[in-house]
Amino acid sequence: MVTEEQIRMLVQKAKEAEKRAFVPKSGHAFGACVLSEDGEFYQGCTVESIISGLGTCAERAAIDHAIVHGKYVFSALAVVNESICYPCGACLQYLAQFYQVAEKEMLIIVADKKGKFRVHSLFELLPHAYFTSSQVGKMRAYRGKK
Numbered sequence: 404m405v406t407e408e409q410i411r412m413l414v415q416k417a418k419e420a421e422k423r424a425f426v427p428k429s430g431h432a433f434g435a436c437v438l439s440e441d442g443e444f445y446q447g448c449t450v451e452s453i454i455s456g457l458g459t460c461a462e463r464a465a466i467d468h469a470i471v472h473g474k475y476v477f478s479a480l481a482v483v484n485e486s487i488c489y490p491c492g493a494c495l496q497y498l499a500q501f502y503q504v505a506e507k508e509m510l511i512i513v514a515d516k517k518g519k520f521r522v523h524s525l526f527e528l529l530p531h532a533y534f535t536s537s538q539v540g541k542m543r544a545y546r547g548k549k
């Protein structure tokens with residue numbers, strides 16, 4: 404259960420992260436924030452690369468940030484842009500991987516910088532995600548990992 408207060412915090416923290424995005428090529432900055440199952444917030448922002456294809460989306464940066472802190476189970480993720488913009492397919496698939504770890508639905512909050520937002524479920528946005536059956540046991544072993 405994600406509270407309204409947690410949604411408000413996710414949007415606020417994603418907006419803060421957006422200010423730190425590294426976007427010398429496009430100038431198109433995104434900020435994200437993920438909520439771990441135990442109630443912690445981890446921010447991420449767009450990091451572009453001069454080498455094509457090496458950049459990272461804010462959503463994946465937020466997940467990777469949480470993983471550095473030993474978090475693998477997530478309740479919600481918010482992404483903020485100038486106007487409401489949805490996560491790319493690669494990020495949705497990356498998030499679906501962590502659904503397989505958690506076996507719990509994740510909320511995706513898309514927001515603009517003025518605070519307008521929409522709440523979706525991950526599978527509303529990616530209804531036919533790729534799932535592995537051969538690696539799932541190894542993935543779920545991360546649930547209780549510290």
Ligand SMILES: [Zn+2]
Nearest residue numbers: 460490491494
């Ligand atoms: Zn993305």
